[in-house]
Amino acid sequence: MSTLGIIGSGSIGSAVARLAVAAGIPVVVANSRGPQTLTGLMDELGPLATAGTVEQAAAAGDHVVLSVPLTAVETLDPHLLDGKVVLDTTNYYPSRDGRVPRLDDGDVTCGELVQEHFPAARLVKAFSNIVAPHVPQLARPSGADDRTALPIAGDDDTAKAEAAALIDRLGFLTVDAGTLADAWRFEPESAAYTPIYLADPSTAGTADAGPGSPRPALPPVAPPRRRHPGRRRGPAVLTTGRLPTEHAGEQTARDRSARRMSGDLA
Template sequence: MTKTLGLIGAGMIGGSLARLAVGAGLDVVLSNSRGPESLAGLVAELGTRARAATPAEAAEAGDLVVATIPLGAYRKLPAAALAGKTVLDTMNYYPDRDGSIAELDAKVATSSELVQRHLADARVVKAFNNIDFHRLVTLARVSGAEDRSALPIAGDSVDAKGQAANLLDALGYDAVDIGTLADSWRTEPETPVYVKPYFPGEPSEGLSPEEAYRLFVETPGVMVPVDRVRGLTGSAVRGPAGGQFPGAAD
């Protein structure tokens, strides 16, 4: 059972997961590339269940660990500290941010397979990569709620996917197992299940950055249940790897 969630990366997705975890009664250990002191404000906001640490310390402390850093930095994940752990990988490939990664461009591997290769002694599960940070919080619902949404997961270890599904349940989501890490491309940028199903309509053109952000935070999410996630991931057709970077990740 997960009691402590370690977070390597405390940007938009990491911060949202930390808030959900604290709300669910979990302890969280946060880290980023800038050092524990840079997280003082977020830790203060989260309260006594949160503390800041180095990435290696967060890895060691977590019963489950979330890696939520820019994909281009995945080799900086502390492999030794993560040995034996289940690691939830939220990372997506954005070539304009991460640089070109030949294996991804050639579609001979998925980004999560590269992460698993680096974390050879850990169990990687793709999760939380297909929803924006705002709706990740606003769509969370208690187990059994009629308007509960689902999120896809993928991984090579059945046990690790079970741990991930239990965490999703605690944080407010049903989990849909879509297969192995080789199948995780079905949740990546530009696929049918990526972000748009949880956000109603299309962004209006001609808005200022301030207006666009206000629309983003004021727009309610759309429930995406289990069957809808299964349908969207099942209908995906593999196109060019990567997507357009939407904003800062760490």
């Protein structure tokens, strides 16, 4: 596989980088502070990893992991990811990001908002409902009978298929949760967000967390209205933790289905 670019060296970005090099996938990792700040991570990741600028990570290959705070998205060039299949781990945490009225009102999902900023990117929401410690704990090789499934969502079916193939190499099955408009199904406070993975024995003793660990608390204001109430008639697969029937043979002891997470660009 071609090199995987990773923009954001926070908890999730680093966790995905570790899975990638373990699977033999070269990575170029970038953050907002420059390649010189990534020496320790590069030493850990080994010869398949290179530290680069954000632009170098974006240009490294056909697939890019975007793992930055929501507020950092608008600081990036809207054409940075043109034509790329982008695995977007971004989440909206009001305590960290401030209030975003369009998200609070349910006008758009976080994924749709990121897609608006990168109109020519082929965005797929992924790795956004799982906390960083669970990424290595739950990753399993292809064919293992206890693999965990992660939800993905996107508007480009071909991009979702490519993302699913990449995620399979990284150690997870995927559940297609629909379009970016459907991605609220595994946003924070949803049933498919992080706690579902705590049912797995591999995660025993791991605290529920949000963007990294610990999870930031919501500010002491009235919570936003539930997102997209009119869209909540879709399949219940993400709330039950069960895989579609075509994956039934791989389900076994997995009552874990979807969880998400966001890293940081810092």
